[in-house]
Amino acid sequence: MPSVPERPLNWLLQQFQLKPGKPAISSGLRTLALVGGPIGVGILTERAAASTIAVMAALFVGMVDVGGAYRQKATATISATIGVTIVFLIANLVSHTLWLAIPTTFFVIFIAGLAGLYGRIPATVSLVTSLMFVVSIAKFASLPDLSTVLQQCALCLAGGAWATVLSLGLWVLRPYKPAMQAVAACYRTLSKFIGSASGIGSNPEDRQEWATRFLQAQDNVTQELVSARSVWTAVWTRQAAANLRGNQLLVLLEDATQISNSIVALVEVLAIASERPLFERMQREIQQVMEQLAIALKMLSKAIAKDKNSVHLEDLDRAIEALEHQWQTLRSQVLNQTNSVQTDDYAEFVNISKMTASLKLLAEQLHTDAEIVTDLQRGERRSIAQRDISLPMQPERSSIIDTLRNNLSFRSVLFRHALRLALIVTIAEFLAEVLQVPQGYWVTLTALVALKPDFGGTSQATVQRVIGTTLGGILGIALVLLLHNSVAIAICILLLMFAAMSLRPLSYGIFITLLTPVIILLLNVTGTGGLQIGVLRIADTVAGGVLALLGSYLLFPSWERQQLPRQLETTIRANLAYFQQVIASYLNPGQNPSFDSIRNLRHQAALENANAAAAAQRLFGEPRHVQGEVEPVTTLILYIRGFFSSITTLAEHRREFSGEYLIADLKQFADVIVQVLENLADAIQQGQPPQPLPALDTYLETIHEHIEQLHATRISEFATNPSTLTATVQAVRERTPVSTELDRIAREIAAMHSAIARNAAPKAIARLQK
Numbered sequence: 001m002p003s004v005p006e007r008p009l010n011w012l013l014q015q016f017q018l019k020p021g022k023p024a025i026s027s028g029l030r031t032l033a034l035v036g037g038p039i040g041v042g043i044l045t046e047r048a049a050a051s052t053i054a055v056m057a058a059l060f061v062g063m064v065d066v067g068g069a070y071r072q073k074a075t076a077t078i079s080a081t082i083g084v085t086i087v088f089l090i091a092n093l094v095s096h097t098l099w100l101a102i103p104t105t106f107f108v109i110f111i112a113g114l115a116g117l118y119g120r121i122p123a124t125v126s127l128v129t130s131l132m133f134v135v136s137i138a139k140f141a142s143l144p145d146l147s148t149v150l151q152q153c154a155l156c157l158a159g160g161a162w163a164t165v166l167s168l169g170l171w172v173l174r175p176y177k178p179a180m181q182a183v184a185a186c187y188r189t190l191s192k193f194i195g196s197a198s199g200i201g202s203n204p205e206d207r208q209e210w211a212t213r214f215l216q217a218q219d220n221v222t223q224e225l226v227s228a229r230s231v232w233t234a235v236w237t238r239q240a241a242a243n244l245r246g247n248q249l250l251v252l253l254e255d256a257t258q259i260s261n262s263i264v265a266l267v268e269v270l271a272i273a274s275e276r277p278l279f280e281r282m283q284r285e286i287q288q289v290m291e292q293l294a295i296a297l298k299m300l301s302k303a304i305a306k307d308k309n310s311v312h313l314e315d316l317d318r319a320i321e322a323l324e325h326q327w328q329t330l331r332s333q334v335l336n337q338t339n340s341v342q343t344d345d346y347a348e349f350v351n352i353s354k355m356t357a358s359l360k361l362l363a364e365q366l367h368t369d370a371e372i373v374t375d376l377q378r379g380e381r382r383s384i385a386q387r388d389i390s391l392p393m394q395p396e397r398s399s400i401i402d403t404l405r406n407n408l409s410f411r412s413v414l415f416r417h418a419l420r421l422a423l424i425v426t427i428a429e430f431l432a433e434v435l436q437v438p439q440g441y442w443v444t445l446t447a448l449v450a451l452k453p454d455f456g457g458t459s460q461a462t463v464q465r466v467i468g469t470t471l472g473g474i475l476g477i478a479l480v481l482l483l484h485n486s487v488a489i490a491i492c493i494l495l496l497m498f499a500a501m502s503l504r505p506l507s508y509g510i511f512i513t514l515l516t517p518v519i520i521l522l523l524n525v526t527g528t529g530g531l532q533i534g535v536l537r538i539a540d541t542v543a544g545g546v547l548a549l550l551g552s553y554l555l556f557p558s559w560e561r562q563q564l565p566r567q568l569e570t571t572i573r574a575n576l577a578y579f580q581q582v583i584a585s586y587l588n589p590g591q592n593p594s595f596d597s598i599r600n601l602r603h604q605a606a607l608e609n610a611n612a613a614a615a616a617q618r619l620f621g622e623p624r625h626v627q628g629e630v631e632p633v634t635t636l637i638l639y640i641r642g643f644f645s646s647i648t649t650l651a652e653h654r655r656e657f658s659g660e661y662l663i664a665d666l667k668q669f670a671d672v673i674v675q676v677l678e679n680l681a682d683a684i685q686q687g688q689p690p691q692p693l694p695a696l697d698t699y700l701e702t703i704h705e706h707i708e709q710l711h712a713t714r715i716s717e718f719a720t721n722p723s724t725l726t727a728t729v730q731a732v733r734e735r736t737p738v739s740t741e742l743d744r745i746a747r748e749i750a751a752m753h754s755a756i757a758r759n760a761a762p763k764a765i766a767r768l769q770k
């Protein structure tokens with residue numbers, strides 16, 4: 001544990017911690033082009049001051065280029081161009097009268113806040129239009145004649161059109177590039193996923209820290225898969241059937257989902273095997289294979305994104321050969337020691353066998369995907385000729401009016417946030433105007449940007465913005481004192497802007513720190529700055545941050561402790577539905593399992609697991625007196641995730657399950673698990689303690705006894721049939737993994753029950769005391 005003096009420094013460094021990934025160099029270059037185009041035209045036409053409006057519009061419209069298909073980008077940038085022009089016009093019309101500007105500000109910000117009801121892109125468009133309105137009403141709006149207003153609106157349109165052209169410039173040349181990049185991102189994230197999985201056996205003492213990283217990597221994979229499906233659908237959804245390239249990318253996307261499931265199942269087996277001594281004799285070879293799998297996935301990602309790289313899997317093949325050789329050596333040693341082999345040892349032996357087979361299947365999957373990538377580059381269809389391609393499911397969407405009507409209530413989190421945002425921004429603008437605060441619109445901008453739907457997000461954004469502005473303001477003041485040459489100042493502005501935009505996806509704190517001196521230098525060049533401008537920006541940012549925090553805490557607060565039970569209930573029920581479908585495929589082996597149904601339920605459960613984890617993070621960001629007891633929540637979510645992994649392992653094993661060797665008492669055990677989970681969900685919903693937990697081990701006794709008999713029979717066969725594929729061997733291969741996962745499920749359910757009981761105990765005591 002760090003000492004007390006080190007804690008503030010560690011906390012400060014966390015605000016500037018870089019997220020995993022590479023700087024967005026293209027974003028930095030595009031920003032330079034966004035700014036350079038209008039400025040260059042302004043210089044050539046000798047209207048540099050007027051070009052400022054076009055620069056602002058181009059920057060704001062450029063902010064909505066948040067990825068996705070070109071059609072999505074076009075919709076976003078065109079909407080933003082129209083939006084910033086309209087709010088610029090409105091600002092000109094109302095700015096001359098305070099009592100007209102104030103209610104207009106409330107109305108504009110409130111409407112913009114409601115745009116978040118319709119998704120991420122409308123929310124981003126609404127944010128930039130709000131920013132343009134706040135800046136326009138303070139800096140550009142006045143009482144000019146009608147022709148001047150129209151000219152300024154034309155500059156807004158021109159700046160937005162310039163940003164739109166830069167965003168969509170490659171549409172004609174490479175129409176499928178966004179879809180290819182989205183699929184490539186899935187494989188890149190899978191590479192990191194299996195890379196994090198490989199650390200499970202390195203040090204048992206760090207298992208908790210490893211589990212956190214692994215679950216975060218799993219959530220990242222889920223998010224990338226959702227994003228890629230959305231982009232693929234946006235590119236090909238309007239066509240009667242996808243073309244060859246679309247089908248190949250869809251197959252790669254489906255394979256990425258299968259690889260993710262295989263990794264989850266592999267880690268389940270690793271978690272069991274790594275605690276036993278036999279694993280140490282295979283650990284080095286297993287580690288090498290997993291490292292090569294991560295490298296191969298990264299190569300596939302680059303090949304898909306660049307559409308030209310070759311994928312070489314020779315190192316992976318050599319690692320698989322070494323693994324197979326070590327496995328055969330271990331197998332021979334075990335067979336030669338039949339007199340000393342116990343049933344527990346043989347269960348460990350079966351797990352190692354399962355793990356080896358899983359790694360080999362993953363390697364074969366990557367070979368198949370490498371062939372598809374090669375055909376994708378050559379325009380051939382050889383690899384997908386026999387594949388059954390199913391299109392992604394289209395989510396049901398309600399109409400715009402229905403969505404708005406359903407959320408015009410204080411029960412809606414986004415409605416309360418829109419109202420809160422409008423009130424705080426209006427108050428900030430009113431105070432800045434009445435008190436004649438110099439550069440007072442910075443107060444309003446800070447409140448607008450920092451205020452989030454949840455208190456944790458607001459506090460984090462405020463802290464990062466205040467600290468970043470303070471450090472950036474000090475840097476800006478230093479640059480004003482040191483730089484007196486206009487060329488040096490221009491170069492410094494461009495370099496800082498490039499660095500800020502490149503690092504923006506990785507660290508918001510660093511982005512603000514680098515952007516602040518850009519603004520200070522620009523204002524100093526135009527003659528409206530001076531040394532005091534840096535101090536003013538720091539003071540105004542602090543004032544805006546304080547307003548945002550007060551608004552988030554006092555105005556219609558939406559505490560996560562109140563929202564979390566509903567999310568946890570939904571998460572448990574989603575995992576329960578997934579469990580029931582997978583178990584049904586075991587209980588009815590004669591019927592063809594509905595793999596599409598299992599896949600859809602798995603996808604929904606994964607999304608809800610990620611949502612629950614995100615909700616817990618928001619809870620941790622709230623004031624301590626509001627949080628309540630957080631340990632049971634953390635434990636519950638952790639074991640829900642473990643339950644999901646166990647179900648996924650069973651679902652993956654179902655592909656190898658012939659159905660000839662049914663598992664005794666599986667239905668009875670599954671029925672009890674279903675009853676317990678339904679009770680846990682009801683207990684969370686009602687805020688009541690759950691019913692006493694049944695003795696789950698008693699339902700597993702028959703299964704355990706039968707598995708031990710199978711293992712004993714197989715051990716006795718070693719003397720006469722060491723290598724023959726007997727009925728016992730097949731039964732052991734099919735039943736042992738199922739028995740192992742059922743044991744894990746029983747422990748996970750018990751831990752979930754305990755966490756919910758601990759979480760409900762204070763509420764029950766409070767009710768008794770009333």
